[in-house]
Amino acid sequence: MSPETRPKLAVYKFSSCDGCQLAILSLEDELLSLVGEVEIAYFLEARSQTLEGPYDVTLVEGSVSTAEDIERIHKVREQSKYLITIGACATAGGIQALRNWADVGEFVRAVYATPAYINTLEQSTPISAHVAVDFELNGCPINKYQILEVLTALLVGRAPHLPRHSVCLECKRRGTSCVMVLGGIPCLGPLTQAGCGALCPAYNRGCYGCFGPMESPNPDSFAGFLLKNGTPRAELIRMLRGFTGYAEVFRSAGDKLAKTSP
Amino acid sequence: MKPSLPRVAASVVVSKASLQKVFDNMRVSGFSLVGPTVREGAIVLDELTQMSELPVGWSDLQAPGGYRLERTREPQYFAYSCGPQSWKKYLLPARLKLFSVEKENGNWRVQPAQNLVPRYAFIGVRACELSAIAIQDRVFMTGEFRDPHYARRREPIFILAVQCTQSASTCFCVSMKTGPRAAGGFDLALTELPDTFVVEVGSEAGSEMLRDTAWAPATAFDLGRATQACQRAGREMQRQMRTDDLPGLLYNNLEHPRWDEVATRCLSCANCTQVCPTCFCVNVEDHSNLKATAAERTRVWDSCFALDFSHVHGGNIRPTIRSRYRQWLTHKLASWIDQFGVSGCVGCGRCITWCPVGIDLTEEVQAIRDKAIK
Numbered sequence: 001m002s003p004e005t006r007p008k009l010a011v012y013k014f015s016s017c018d019g020c021q022l023a024i025l026s027l028e029d030e031l032l033s034l035v036g037e038v039e040i041a042y043f044l045e046a047r048s049q050t051l052e053g054p055y056d057v058t059l060v061e062g063s064v065s066t067a068e069d070i071e072r073i074h075k076v077r078e079q080s081k082y083l084i085t086i087g088a089c090a091t092a093g094g095i096q097a098l099r100n101w102a103d104v105g106e107f108v109r110a111v112y113a114t115p116a117y118i119n120t121l122e123q124s125t126p127i128s129a130h131v132a133v134d135f136e137l138n139g140c141p142i143n144k145y146q147i148l149e150v151l152t153a154l155l156v157g158r159a160p161h162l163p164r165h166s167v168c169l170e171c172k173r174r175g176t177s178c179v180m181v182l183g184g185i186p187c188l189g190p191l192t193q194a195g196c197g198a199l200c201p202a203y204n205r206g207c208y209g210c211f212g213p214m215e216s217p218n219p220d221s222f223a224g225f226l227l228k229n230g231t232p233r234a235e236l237i238r239m240l241r242g243f244t245g246y247a248e249v250f251r252s253a254g255d256k257l258a259k260t261s262p
Numbered sequence: 263m264k265p266s267l268p269r270v271a272a273s274v275v276v277s278k279a280s281l282q283k284v285f286d287n288m289r290v291s292g293f294s295l296v297g298p299t300v301r302e303g304a305i306v307l308d309e310l311t312q313m314s315e316l317p318v319g320w321s322d323l324q325a326p327g328g329y330r331l332e333r334t335r336e337p338q339y340f341a342y343s344c345g346p347q348s349w350k351k352y353l354l355p356a357r358l359k360l361f362s363v364e365k366e367n368g369n370w371r372v373q374p375a376q377n378l379v380p381r382y383a384f385i386g387v388r389a390c391e392l393s394a395i396a397i398q399d400r401v402f403m404t405g406e407f408r409d410p411h412y413a414r415r416r417e418p419i420f421i422l423a424v425q426c427t428q429s430a431s432t433c434f435c436v437s438m439k440t441g442p443r444a445a446g447g448f449d450l451a452l453t454e455l456p457d458t459f460v461v462e463v464g465s466e467a468g469s470e471m472l473r474d475t476a477w478a479p480a481t482a483f484d485l486g487r488a489t490q491a492c493q494r495a496g497r498e499m500q501r502q503m504r505t506d507d508l509p510g511l512l513y514n515n516l517e518h519p520r521w522d523e524v525a526t527r528c529l530s531c532a533n534c535t536q537v538c539p540t541c542f543c544v545n546v547e548d549h550s551n552l553k554a555t556a557a558e559r560t561r562v563w564d565s566c567f568a569l570d571f572s573h574v575h576g577g578n579i580r581p582t583i584r585s586r587y588r589q590w591l592t593h594k595l596a597s598w599i600d601q602f603g604v605s606g607c608v609g610c611g612r613c614i615t616w617c618p619v620g621i622d623l624t625e626e627v628q629a630i631r632d633k634a635i636k
Contacts, residue, residue: 030552037552149549156554161547165532165568168618172536173356173563177304177346180618181329190531190618204302215569216583221527225327225619 007056007155010042012076014062014069015096015124019141020087021045021061027144034148037155053079057154059147063089065096065124077131082154085127086147088140092212093246095140097124100246126246137162140210140243143195163194164215167207170198179206186231186239191217191249212244219253233257267469273480273488275458278339280475281313284422284450287471288383293420296352297385298345303331305345307352310385317342324430324611327620340454343430344388344610348539349395352382353415354402354563360411360546362558375558377411383420387448389441390433390608392423394539396447400602401542411561420467423448427491432611434501434624440608442495453488460488501611503624504631508605509596511631516588520629525584527619532565534613534621535590540606543571566590591623 011021025046027034041051058080064070077083085091093100099107100123108115127133137150146162153160163169167189171178179185179201187206189198193214200207219240226236240254268274276284288295295310300317310316322342323330334341359375387395395416402412426435426442435441444451449468453460460480463469480488535541545564550557564571566589572580580586598606607623614622 033552148552152550152552152554155552156550161549163568164570165565166529168531168533169536169563169565169568172533175306175347175351175356177302177306177329178533178616178618181327181346181616182303184328187618190529190533216530218526218529218583221529221619225527 006037006039008041008051008054009038009151010053010055010058010076010080011040011045012042012058012060012062012072013044014060014073014090014127015065016062016087016089016094018045018061020090020139023139023141023144024059024086024147027148030148034151038151055080057082057084057151059084059086060090060127061086063094063096063124063126064130065121066119067121069121070130073127073130082134083127083131084135084137084150085133086137086139086142088138088210088212088243089124090127091136091138091247092244093124093126095243095245097246098241099124101241124246135160138193138210138212138244139195140208143197146195165194166190166214167192167194167196167198167201167211170194170196171201174198174202176202179204184229186226186236188239188242190214191219191222206239208242209240209245209250210243212247213249217249219249220256223253223257266473268463268472268477268479270463270465270469272463272469273485274461274463274472274477275480275484276461276472276475276477278454278457278459280477281339281452281459283475284471285311285313285385287473288420291471292381293383294380295383295385297422298340298342300331304329305331305342307345307347307349313339316340316386321428322430324432324615325620326432326614326622327617329615336456338454338456340386340424340452341428343426343428343433344391344539344612346537346612346616348537348610348612349384349387349391350398350539350542352384353395353398353412353419354542354544356563358411358561360559360561363556365555379414381418381420382415383422385422387421387423387444388426388610389423389444390435390438390610391539392421392444392447393438393440393608394610397540397602397604397606397608398542400604401540420471421448421450421464422468422471423451423464425451425453425488425492426495427454429495429499430611430615431500432614432622433499433609434503434611435609436496436499437502437505437624438605438607438609439505442499443492453491455484455487455491458484460484501614501622501624503607503609503627505595505605508627509599511627511634512592512596515630515635516592518630518633518635520626520633521584521588523629524587524621524626525582527621528583528587529619530567530569530583530586531618532567533616533618535565535567536563537612537616538594539608539610539612540594541565545571566593591626594623595627 188209189207192209193211195211319337402409448464451462594606
């Protein structure tokens with residue numbers, strides 16, 4: 001594609017760890033062909049030169065956790081024809097949404113030497129709580145091949161192929177025996193969307209739910225079964241309130257368990 | 263003087279250690295051996311070279327939603343039931359590249375995938391699994407639509423079956439009339455006794471693999487012990503399912519309240535379909551490069567429990583977990599018979615053991631039967 005007609009791509013960071021931007025940069029073999037097809041117009045982690053908006057496609061990493069974030073996300077939205085949130089923070093509020101169940105002031109006092117320097121909102125919220133989002137890509141971090149698939153699909157003009165089913169299918173495809181059935185390890189896999197390649201169960205760990213809730217989760221049955229079989233309620237709540245704990249399905253399941261706590 | 267090789271349909275005894283010679287004979291004949299071995303606390307299927315890689319001295323304890331290995335008193339080689347994987351892992355690979363296309367001077371050039379297919383020798387195939395393979399053979403190799411990928415893998419395989427001498431609590435092959443004894447469909451079939459293997463010879467190729475094993479004709483005593491050991495597996499079986507009227511029962515009860523009830527428990531995670539040795543549903547995924555000048559098509563295992571699987575033009579035809587569980591169960595036990603002339607269930611019990619919340623299809627069918635509308 002000629003430089004004049006290449007779509008302009010912007011990548012913005014909000015409250016996040018930069019892991020999703022790194023996932024894009026780790027597309028080592030594909031990065032050169034990507035910059036041949038899109039103009040990297042704004043991506044501070046990759047290029048110091050920036051181009052003015054508007055942008056054709058904007059990727060947003062990170063959640064909204066400060067008053068400045070709120071202002072900035074509206075400006076980003078105004079400059080973007082197609083806005084994609086990338087990762088657990090932008091899509092579900094991220095691990096920093098743990099504060100949503102606690103007193104953020106207490107956290108600040110516990111963590112920072114000079115709490116007065118910290119100016120933050122009570123809650124960490126996903127981008128979609130503030131502006132319209134055209135597409136949400138899950139993961140903590142995102143899968144680099146999935147972001148490539150999303151961008152390819154946009155360039156070609158088709159829908160992206162991204163699984164919405166459970167992690168369990170990925171476990172079975174790679175030949176991992178179910179850790180829940182084998183060792184009674186609580187695993188969020190049956191509730192979580194595939195996309196990571198079922199990484200944690202392959203190392204005998206339960207799924208942490210990084211890719212957010214799957215298409216048709218049944219958290220009541222899942223939680224009821226684990227409670228009945230000896231998983232402590234507090235552990236179950238902690239499990240649900242993880243990297244994507246503020247996503248609606250996990251949030252309401254965790255809240256329900258907390259509320260019905262004996 | 264006895265002949266150098268037993269004839270087909272003969273039963274012989276070989277020492278346990280001779281199994282290694284059988285393995286060696288297979289490898290010399292060009293087979294890649296795959297069979298049961300212990301990995302991460304379960305008996306799975308993988309490549310084998312030595313008989314010591316078999317789960318020697320291991321048995322399994324299975325229950326709805328539970329599986330655990332335990333030590334046997336004697337160092338037996340085959341003292342366990344079906345594990346989480348089935349032979350479809352090799353015959354219908356979970357991920358298979360089909361072809362790639364590339365645009366050249368405005369024309370698309372199609373390049374079929376060059377997949378190397380070993381000649382497999384399957385070690386330790388159980389009676390229910392032979393039935394499952396026979397079912398997939400019907401699905402993929404008979405009728406108008408023959409699957410060349412399946413056929414290429416299936417046709418050259420060698421099958422060393424093992425007659426079950428114990429059953430897991432989740433087994434119900436007796437109800438499905440698929441076991442515990444395999445009557446045919448194998449090249450060799452072993453029955454493990456405490457001191458020896460009794461081997462039924464199912465084919466010329468099977469006989470050939472007994473070369474130099476110091477085999478001896480089985481005596482009536484050996485055959486009697488082998489038969490009794492296998493019968494014990496049948497007697498021990500804890501689960502059952504009445505099958506005579508199953509299609510009618512399910513078709514007449516499509517609005518039974520039990521479907522609502524099971525939907526409150528089912529996670530729609532698809533584990534049952536992935537561990538099922540007959541479930542064959544796949545998806546094809548196309549991936550292109552950024553310029554859309556090259557693409558490839560891959561076939562991957564899919565499931566009727568995945569929402570996108572039943573998304574068709576105009577919307578989703580099975581949007582609820584209730585509708586997807588009902589689809590799976592009625593297809594497996596009823597419409598499969600209409601479609602392929604045989605039930606889709608072989609009674610191996612994998613879907614019961616490997617359901618993370620322990621849903622038991624025999625219990626679901628019984629619940630429908632107990633309060634049948636018709």
